[in-house]
Amino acid sequence: MVRQRMVAGVRFHKVGKLYHFDYSEFPDLQIGDYVIVETARGRQMGQVSAFAAADDNTMDYKPIMRLATPRDLLLKQEWEAKQDEALEKCEDKAAQLGGFDNVKFVAAHYNYDGSLLTFLFTAEDKINTSRLWNELSRLFPHSQVEMRQIGPRDVAKLLGGFGACGELRCCSTFLTDFSPISIKMAKAQGISLNPSEITGMCGRLRCCLVYEYEQYVEARKHLPKKNKRIGTPHGEGKVLDVHPLQDAVTVLVEDVRYVVQREEIIPLEEWEALQKKAKEPCAKHGDGPCECGAKPGKQKTEEES
Numbered sequence: 001m002v003r004q005r006m007v008a009g010v011r012f013h014k015v016g017k018l019y020h021f022d023y024s025e026f027p028d029l030q031i032g033d034y035v036i037v038e039t040a041r042g043r044q045m046g047q048v049s050a051f052a053a054a055d056d057n058t059m060d061y062k063p064i065m066r067l068a069t070p071r072d073l074l075l076k077q078e079w080e081a082k083q084d085e086a087l088e089k090c091e092d093k094a095a096q097l098g099g100f101d102n103v104k105f106v107a108a109h110y111n112y113d114g115s116l117l118t119f120l121f122t123a124e125d126k127i128n129t130s131r132l133w134n135e136l137s138r139l140f141p142h143s144q145v146e147m148r149q150i151g152p153r154d155v156a157k158l159l160g161g162f163g164a165c166g167e168l169r170c171c172s173t174f175l176t177d178f179s180p181i182s183i184k185m186a187k188a189q190g191i192s193l194n195p196s197e198i199t200g201m202c203g204r205l206r207c208c209l210v211y212e213y214e215q216y217v218e219a220r221k222h223l224p225k226k227n228k229r230i231g232t233p234h235g236e237g238k239v240l241d242v243h244p245l246q247d248a249v250t251v252l253v254e255d256v257r258y259v260v261q262r263e264e265i266i267p268l269e270e271w272e273a274l275q276k277k278a279k280e281p282c283a284k285h286g287d288g289p290c291e292c293g294a295k296p297g298k299q300k301t302e303e304e305s
Helices: 070-080 083-097 130-139 152-159 183-188 213-220 268-279 299-304
Strands: 006-011 018-021 034-039 042-053 064-067 104-110 116-122 144-149 229-232 235-243 248-253 256-261
Touching (some): 083 104, 235 256
């Protein structure tokens, strides 16, 4: 039996994706340890957040280079303290060059040893930053400069703050990735399509629309749709509204509204069959009265007499 290979999940930002690395050379590695790894964007420091089984035992995972030293951690703090100043210089240089009126520079990020400096910005359209990059490369000669355009959701994640619900934004507290969200999810949950009701602070559809979507879809599978005619204990009626989480529907029966639970709903075909049977004479006693349902309450009395 082939032994399952384990890998270490490393996170480079407090709320960010997990990237997996081979830690076979560091068998005593623990969650919370800081490590130095080589990535597509150069050498980075990350924190071990989890251990997981490798998706593929034959996959070639990059190895952890070494554990971070106290000097590495001090360097990280020192360079992070310079980020605000670097951002101000970037904004000033962009203003001098011109052509960046519709661009918002959001953050400047140094890696742990200052060898890489990334400027994050947002704009409605794609921006050519080659001139600005050249100027910034001269301004920060000891760092490799990178310009990265990000979307409005990433901006909200960086800035943090509170959402419309009054709680801290999901994106800046626990969401590590953004799921595709559509208007269909709001419709399935019966949420008003008013933009103020379904739009987050980033101007996009709220991330929380996806949280209960699958539960609503599954619940609706077992309930009739709006305007469908169904049988109920109160009689035949039309479905006015569906309440997936209550497992019930609101039904209009002869101008009266009733909330009917799913187990009380009678399919119309079955309801019509019951109604038809109730009007027919008893199959056992013919047209005469009986206690089988045709004319209840009389058969027993007459037979006893």
